Amino acid sequence: MNLTEMAQSAHVDQQRVEEYVKNGLLGAGHSTTEFDESDLYWIDMIQCFQDNGTSLSDLSGLMPRCRQAQAKMTQV
Secondary structure: OOHHHHHHHHOOOHHHHHHHHHOOOOOOOOOOOOOOHHHHHHHHHHHHHHHOOOOHHHHHHHHHHHHHHHHHHHHO
16 A cells, blocks of 8 residues: 555554654664555554654564564464
8 A cells, every 4th residue: 555545554644654654663674655454464463562752762672572572473
């Protein structure tokens, strides 16, 4: 899906999604033009952390570890 569709599906504005991409929260080298269903999960996760007071700067260090942990769990 494109940026507009992702923002609508995630119930956030496009600038927020672009900010997440810019900060590497959706994965290193992620495009701002192509998204998939897994990105909805990660945007929801980011929103949850932010709702609980976690800054984007802190999330930049945390989200890669979350993705690694999820990858390990799905390999089992």
